[in-house]
Amino acid sequence: MPHAVPPASNVPAVRLSGVRLDRGARTILSGIDLEVPRGSITAILGPSGSGKSTLLAALTGELVPAAGTVEVFGQPVPRRHRELLALRKGIGVLLQGNGLLTDLTAGENVALPLRTHTTLPTPVIEQLVLMKLHAVGLRTAADLYPRELSGGMARRVALARAIALDPPLMLYDEPLTGLDPIASGVIMSLIARLNATLGMTSIIVSHHVRETVPIADQVLVTANRGIVFAGTPAELEASDDPLLRQFLRGEPDGPIAFDPASAQPSARDALARAEAAAPARVVADVLDAAAAPHVATAPRPDAEAR
Numbered sequence: 001m002p003h004a005v006p007p008a009s010n011v012p013a014v015r016l017s018g019v020r021l022d023r024g025a026r027t028i029l030s031g032i033d034l035e036v037p038r039g040s041i042t043a044i045l046g047p048s049g050s051g052k053s054t055l056l057a058a059l060t061g062e063l064v065p066a067a068g069t070v071e072v073f074g075q076p077v078p079r080r081h082r083e084l085l086a087l088r089k090g091i092g093v094l095l096q097g098n099g100l101l102t103d104l105t106a107g108e109n110v111a112l113p114l115r116t117h118t119t120l121p122t123p124v125i126e127q128l129v130l131m132k133l134h135a136v137g138l139r140t141a142a143d144l145y146p147r148e149l150s151g152g153m154a155r156r157v158a159l160a161r162a163i164a165l166d167p168p169l170m171l172y173d174e175p176l177t178g179l180d181p182i183a184s185g186v187i188m189s190l191i192a193r194l195n196a197t198l199g200m201t202s203i204i205v206s207h208h209v210r211e212t213v214p215i216a217d218q219v220l221v222t223a224n225r226g227i228v229f230a231g232t233p234a235e236l237e238a239s240d241d242p243l244l245r246q247f248l249r250g251e252p253d254g255p256i257a258f259d260p261a262s263a264q265p266s267a268r269d270a271l272a273r274a275e276a277a278a279p280a281r282v283v284a285d286v287l288d289a290a291a292a293p294h295v296a297t298a299p300r301p302d303a304e305a306r
Helices: 052-059 080-091 108-116 122-134 151-162 182-199 209-215 233-238 242-249 267-277 280-291
Strands: 012-023 026-036 042-046 068-071 091-094 169-173 199-206 218-223 226-231
Touching: 012 052, 026 052, 026 218, 026 226, 042 052, 042 182, 042 209, 052 068, 052 169, 052 199, 080 091, 091 151, 091 233, 108 122, 108 151, 122 151, 151 182, 169 182, 169 233, 199 209, 209 233, 218 233, 218 242, 226 233, 226 242
Parallel strands: 042 199, 042 218, 091 169, 169 199
Antiparallel strands: 012 026, 012 068, 218 226
């Protein structure tokens, strides 16, 4: 049951123009311009806290950009609930923690989106579930519960559920977290095969460079609140950029700050934004606060960049 998308093949699957993404008072990414061609696999790499998962949140409509536009298959990501729900039906998401319901079997987990979003009769849903599990090599695991699955098997069940509605766009958020090297290789091979056989477009957020880059058509690297590289895997490997070298080699010292907070805007930048966006009274409050003794406060939970 593929979801309808604009027929023009020259329209990219995803387009971001001049996007700025904030979490509370923090700017996570800014000046983001990005196009993801249809049918491609795009890897978004970068150190922890660099905004990779935040970028995915903008594609699903979970996070509204503070500036710029986000389009999926040529259509702006809507803000109204009903239109946003329709968009999300066409986007499959593989979560870091799998998100399997522990009181349901593998087959019942895969069937969940089919029962929720379609009116298909039960026999048809049961056949589709077996087809999706077969696609990930787990047809015989339909009656097993999540606690009976290995980490790699659970990740594949979650993938089968993510493709249950035949989404044209798949988003993978750290798909290799917690997996051993062999299971990681199986998952990446499966992602590449499903993308080709099902005609999907895939975006993979990961910090596992060696496993992710070989299957990607294009690679993005996020750091210091922006995209610092966009190109092919070969161009990434050939780059002499000190920032990219630091990330690829895992060096502790270099242009990428280990503490994400050090890449945040200065007090002067924050004041300039307040002057541009807030009434004079709010600006006066900012000035008063800047003059007061500094008091350390714990960051709000919603201000954490993933």
